[in-house]
Amino acid sequence: METDLKLESSLWVGNKRYRAVLTGWHFNWTEVDKKNRDNQTISVPVAEVVGVEEGRVEILPQKSVEDTDKDFTVFYIKRSSSGGSYGLLWRLGRTQFSCPSRVLRDQWTKHLRTALKTHSPLRPHRLLVFINPFGGKKKGRKIYHSLVAPLFELAGISSHVIVTERANQARDHLLKKDLTGFDGVVCVGGDGMFSEILHGLIGRTQQEAGLCENDPAVTLQPCPLHIGIIPAGSTDCVCYATVGVIDPVTSALHIIVGDSQPLDVGSVHQASALVHYSVSLLGYGFYGDVLAESEKHRWMGPLRYDYSGTMVYLSNRSYAGIVQYLPADPVLSSPRDRTRCLSGTFLNPASSLSLSLSLSLSLICPGEWVTVEGRFRCVSLTCMSSSCPKSPLGLSPSAHLADGTGDLILVWDTHPLGFLKFLYRHTSTEDQFDLPFVEVHRVKAVRFSLPSKRGTGRDLTNEQKTTTPFLCGLCCSKAPAVSVWNCDGEILPFTEILCRIHGQLVRLYARGIEDGAAVHNCSEENDQFERTSFSNGLA
Numbered sequence: 197m198e199t200d201l202k203l204e205s206s207l208w209v210g211n212k213r214y215r216a217v218l219t220g221w222h223f224n225w226t227e228v229d230k231k232n233r234d235n236q237t238i239s240v241p242v243a244e245v246v247g248v249e250e251g252r253v254e255i256l257p258q259k260s261v262e263d264t265d266k267d268f269t270v271f272y273i274k275r276s277s278s279g280g281s282y283g284l285l286w287r288l289g290r291t292q293f294s295c296p297s298r299v300l301r302d303q304w305t306k307h308l309r310t311a312l313k314t315h316s317p318l319r320p321h322r323l324l325v326f327i328n329p330f331g332g333k334k335k336g337r338k339i340y341h342s343l344v345a346p347l348f349e350l351a352g353i354s355s356h357v358i359v360t361e362r363a364n365q366a367r368d369h370l371l372k373k374d375l376t377g378f379d380g381v382v383c384v385g386g387d388g389m390f391s392e393i394l395h396g397l398i399g400r401t402q403q404e405a406g407l408c409e410n411d412p413a414v415t416l417q418p419c420p421l422h423i424g425i426i427p428a429g430s431t432d433c434v435c436y437a438t439v440g441v442i443d444p445v446t447s448a449l450h451i452i453v454g455d456s457q458p459l460d461v462g463s464v465h466q467a468s469a470l471v472h473y474s475v476s477l478l479g480y481g482f483y484g485d486v487l488a489e490s491e492k493h494r495w496m497g498p499l500r501y502d503y504s505g506t507m508v509y510l511s512n513r514s515y516a517g518i519v520q521y522l523p524a525d526p527v528l529s530s531p532r533d534r535t536r537c538l539s540g541t542f543l544n545p546a547s548s549l550s551l552s553l554s555l556s557l558s559l560i561c562p563g564e565w566v567t568v569e570g571r572f573r574c575v576s577l578t579c580m581s582s583s584c585p586k587s588p589l590g591l592s593p594s595a596h597l598a599d600g601t602g603d604l605i606l607v608w609d610t611h612p613l614g615f616l617k618f619l620y621r622h623t624s625t626e627d628q629f630d631l632p633f634v635e636v637h638r639v640k641a642v643r644f645s646l647p648s649k650r651g652t653g654r655d656l657t658n659e660q661k662t663t664t665p666f667l668c669g670l671c672c673s674k675a676p677a678v679s680v681w682n683c684d685g686e687i688l689p690f691t692e693i694l695c696r697i698h699g700q701l702v703r704l705y706a707r708g709i710e711d712g713a714a715v716h717n718c719s720e721e722n723d724q725f726e727r728t729s730f731s732n733g734l735a
């Protein structure tokens with residue numbers, strides 16, 4: 197196959213002649229010029245070619261094709277530093293090549309397209325796209341149609357687009373409608389919208405496999421469809437933690453090339469019923485209160501979290517609780533080992549099957565559980581780092597996306613300045629766990645209960661959920677005795693819960709955060725070439 201795909205010839209870019217070579221994995225072109233003593237070569241991995249078009253083609257500001265019969269245009273991924281974020285921005289590079297003959301031009305386009313098919317088997321052909329028109333700054337539709345759709349079209353991806361008209365429409369669609377022919381599902385929105393897609397796909401997969409999601413000990417079936425996230429929400433934590441930047445173009449390009457990043461998922465149960473799934477944050481106390489407060493100020497958009505965060509901080513609350521956790525194997529990794537889960541370096545669960553089996557057994561066997569009881573500022577569990585623009589290293593900077601474990605962060609009751617220090621460290625590189633009132637544990641499962649029997653079962657009435665005066669610690673003396681759980685931006689209707697981590701239950705069109713120092717094809721290398729400047733003016 198390698199030899200079949202090899203092609204080599206002279207090609208022109210503008211008035212300069214190049215030696216172009218297509219090997220199995222790379223498309224390279226080197227200027228044939230005595231002055232080019234370093235033999236500087238542009239090398240694009242075939243897997244990062246976005247599209248190949250006959251003629252001289254532009255796609256922005258709108259598509260234009262000059263249909264000359266000796267030219268072809270190659271679109272590919274170019275990287276640049278994102279200034280601020282940890283990941284790299286991806287942009288669309290474009291080079292227009294001229295051939296001495298039409299026959300050679302056709303040979304190049306045919307070989308490049310065949311190489312693409314051979315070396316990127318996971319590229320999607322057909323996608324189901326859900327747009328939440330009300331997420332974040334309400335720009336979901338515009339982001340999709342102006343920045344993402346032209347790229348999908350260029351890559352030959354056909355999309356069925358649904359602009360949602362109500363909450364949970366995407367989840368219900370995925371649970372009930374025919375999904376035949378789709379390679380993946382794209383969510384244009386924030387973490388709440390992603391959570392809908394997650395529930396729809398996990399639920400559908402278990403239904404089809406005949407598995408009972410309500411049983412916390414069951415080994416769930418991984419979802420066959422990939423999920424793509426085009427960030428257009430408020431926190432956009434799942435996107436940030438798996439791509440490294442909040443940028444619709446970068447995310448669209450990860451979808452196009454068919455990247456595949458497995459992701460751990462927590463299943464939250466109450467008694468013998470599934471309550472919710474979680475990937476980014478299952479948080480009681482501070483994060484639960486912030487969410488409950490912020491829901492009253494949705495009109496503020498993403499700023500609602502800043503406002504509510506300040507108000508809840510000022511209310512200075514802590515809550516009594518009993519936390520039990522099932523520790524993960526400390527020999528494999530630790531949340532304080534100062535590693536970072538970067539692209540290509542994620543830890544594999546020792547073996548998905550044996551992990552699930554041992555986890556199922558230990559869920560029944562109480563022996564290995566550790567129990568702590570007291571008053572907490574917050575209890576948080578995350579399956580990944582949960583980095584986001586507010587906290588570039590995240591809730592747990594050394595957590596792994598796909599190792600089958602979660603990180604449990606216990607912040608014991610402390611004085612207000614201590615808690616502020618803890619929160620503030622999330623915004624810098626200072627270690628938020630290096631504080632005497634903070635503990636972090638790598639776990640496979642967590643249980644939470646209240647010290648007395650005041651809050652078992654469906655313990656929050658609708659009235660309590662919506663009218664509890666969340667700022668009463670600030671404005672009057674009677675603070676609520678229980679908080680709520682924030683589960684990826686949803687308030688859970690239960691206080692006493694069990695959460696179990698399922699390794700690699702879903703796959704995203706992403707590859708983890710790229711280490712800028714380790715990648716080639718950087719922008720400097722390509723700057724001498726014509727390229728499409730494709731900036732996101734919407735952020």
Ligand SMILES: CCCCCCCCCCCCC/C=C/[C@@H](O)[C@H](COP(=O)(O)O)NC(=O)CCCCC
Pocket residue numbers: 386387388389429430431432433476477483486487501502505582584586587590591616619620622623682683684685686
């Ligand atoms: C003094 C400075 C304090 C700064 C504190 C920063 C701590 C930030 C940690 C954020 C972790 C975010 C985890 C992700 C949670 C999302 O699932 C959830 C829903 O997102 P979306 O659907 O996009 O609205 N977001 C939140 O719960 C927001 C938490 C904000 C807390 C201040």
Ligand SMILES: Nc1ncnc2c1ncn2[C@@H]1O[C@H](COP(=O)(O)OP(=O)(O)O)[C@@H](O)[C@H]1O
Pocket residue numbers: 327328329330331332333359360361362363364384385386387388389390392428429430431432498685
């Ligand atoms: N058309 C719609 N109308 C109202 N709510 C919706 C709609 N579509 C999705 N939602 C819900 O909106 C919530 C927030 O969406 P999300 O895209 O995460 O935005 P944000 O990040 O601003 O919270 C999600 O829980 C989702 O279920």
Ligand SMILES: [Ca+2]
Pocket residue numbers: 460579580595596597598599600601602
């Ligand atoms: Ca994990």
